[in-house]
Amino acid sequence: MTQVVGGPSLPQERKLVTSIPGPKSQEMLARKNAAVAAGVGVALPVSIVAAGGGVMVDADGNSLIDLGSGIAVTGVGNSAPAVVEAVVNQVQQFTHTCFTVTPYDGYVKVAEKLNELTPGTHEKRSALFNSGAEAVENAIKIARHYTKKTAVVVFDHGYHGRTNLTMGMTAKNMPYKDGFGPFAPEVYRVPTSYPFRDGLSGADAAKVALTQIEKQVGAANLAAIIIEPIQGEGGFIAPAAGFLPALQEWATANNVVFILDEVQTGFARTGDMFAANHEGVVPDLMTTAKGIAGGLPLSAVTGRAEIMDSAHAGGLGGTYAGSPIACAAALATIDTYEKENLTERARQIGAIIDEFFGELAKNDDRIGEVRGRGAMKAVEFVVSGSQEPNAALTGAIAKQAGEQGVVLLTCGTYGNVVRFLPPLAISDELLREGLQVVADALAAN
Missing domain, CATH: 3.40.640.10 (Type I PLP-dependent aspartate aminotransferase-like (Major domain))
Incomplete structure (x- = not known):
């Protein structure tokens, strides 16, 4: 397995032991709704208790693949030892x-x-x-x-x-x-x-x-x-x-x-x-x-x-x-x-994402464009046969990915872009597994 830089000694794996969100996360969400201003929304309603490398662990024991890095923040990995x-x-x-x-x-x-x-x-x-x-x-x-x-x-x-x-x-x-x-x-x-x-x-x-x-x-x-x-x-x-x-x-x-x-x-x-x-x-x-x-x-x-x-x-x-x-x-x-030469690691991550979605795009014209640099990559989704933004598909993919244990972010003025910002500490294997979950969600919609 590719070496993981940084983070506590968490198993670098996706593991689902409950549905997402699980009962403890749902309990936290109810407390959040009662205590936190409604304007503070959440993308994925899970209660995180530990994170490191390329994973996040929630209160129910689920281990999720992190493809967001807290919006490009934890590039060196969460809780990096140094x-x-x-x-x-x-x-x-x-x-x-x-x-x-x-x-x-x-x-x-x-x-x-x-x-x-x-x-x-x-x-x-x-x-x-x-x-x-x-x-x-x-x-x-x-x-x-x-x-x-x-x-x-x-x-x-x-x-x-x-x-x-x-x-x-x-x-x-x-x-x-x-x-x-x-x-x-x-x-x-x-x-x-x-x-x-x-x-x-x-x-x-x-x-x-x-x-x-x-x-x-x-x-x-x-x-x-x-x-x-x-x-x-x-x-x-x-x-x-x-x-x-x-x-x-x-x-x-x-x-x-x-x-x-x-x-x-x-x-x-x-x-x-x-x-x-x-x-x-x-x-x-x-x-x-x-x-x-x-x-x-x-x-x-x-x-x-x-x-x-x-x-x-x-x-x-x-x-x-x-x-x-x-x-x-x-x-x-x-x-x-x-x-750790993480600039080179970012280029490696980008090459994997390019290759993965480049292959998918050959047979799915809803993938309008794969773009970005390094480990800052995105896929813009469109209505088949056009350049019309496909926000509904994008939202469905993100929702299904979350339910399957992958933290995935969306963006775009038109709401039709999935963005990939994995920690540079993520392993190739974990990254590819996360991308496959996204591909499965695309195929299912």
């Missing part, structure tokens, strides 16, 4: 001081590592925060302060968070925005590159977007362009080659800060440490979170020193921003990515 050890050691030293009151070494070490790892050889600075949305908000703050301009351009199908500003930046209405407005002003949306649906080259798609920016916003008003190098919630849309470099080139020429949102794509997920590297794109600012700290809440903005340093002292920070516990976890997590 992360657990680092967290325990830090908790025994101190849990909190607030870095902006009395600083500590862990925060500085994380900043140094991010400055080293992120694209570009220019001088950089980093600032740490708690969540992806918080990192995005601060990147926009910094860009506006630096340029003395206010407008922000985002893209169709983009997702940037759930705060007021980032909801305004996010494209998808339900469930993220509906009824929560009004949103922050000076956010403008332009077309993205969606090769499966627009058929455009990267250069042509960029021309469409940039023309709209110039005519409807104006470079003189624009502080920042922000885009995910592969759109996450929007459907794992990888832009056509040349699209991102064209945006970057235009932004540089027009004194516009070019921001890459690598909250979901960052840290080995796409088969490189950052998705920007696939096309040699060097952003002015980059936001990271999710896979940065092995499951602990941490995010960052990293970028050009002159831009990052433009904000006045006290303008950036937060009570828990750069928690010492999360920083300890991040250093152990990044060390694991590097020592």
Whole structure:
């Protein structure tokens, strides 16, 4: 069996001893409904008590294959030993001081590592925060302060968070925005590159977007362009080659800060440490979170020193921003990515998914496209004989997979995409078994 990196010593197997959800999970769900706000939904109603490698174990003793990694968070595996050890050691030293009151070494070490790892050889600075949305908000703050301009351009199908500003930046209405407005002003949306649906080259798609920016916003008003190098919630849309470099080139020429949102794509997920590297794109600012700290809440903005340093002292920070516990976890997590060569592991995982669904697609035209990079893969489902989104099929597949012990996530503006974000610690055997469960669900529907 392929070696599993990280995680407690849980049997790496799918095992169902009750229906999903089992009686203990149902009991927890009833308590959840009575105690937790209804707006906090769940994708699969199971009560998890342990997780590691490529599995999650629920309160009823079922062992489920994890193809979601808590939405790309536990790339090194859940409860990875190095992360657990680092967290325990830090908790025994101190849990909190607030870095902006009395600083500590862990925060500085994380900043140094991010400055080293992120694209570009220019001088950089980093600032740490708690969540992806918080990192995005601060990147926009910094860009506006630096340029003395206010407008922000985002893209169709983009997702940037759930705060007021980032909801305004996010494209998808339900469930993220509906009824929560009004949103922050000076956010403008332009077309993205969606090769499966627009058929455009990267250069042509960029021309469409940039023309709209110039005519409807104006470079003189624009502080920042922000885009995910592969759109996450929007459907794992990888832009056509040349699209991102064209945006970057235009932004540089027009004194516009070019921001890459690598909250979901960052840290080995796409088969490189950052998705920007696939096309040699060097952003002015980059936001990271999710896979940065092995499951602990941490995010960052990293970028050009002159831009990052433009904000006045006290303008950036937060009570828990750069928690010492999360920083300890991040250093152990990044060390694991590097020592275990998990970028290569992500490429191996991607090749397995490509081959598996490539074969299925030969005989099932409801598979519209298999796309993504590394261990960030997706299948877009359509109505047979068309490109019409097939959300009903997608939902049925996810539901049946869950009932058969596979944690599977969906996404896409049209609700018709299944996304694969397995832990990079998963074995080939477990991955293939999980994919087969998904294939069986497709065949049954």
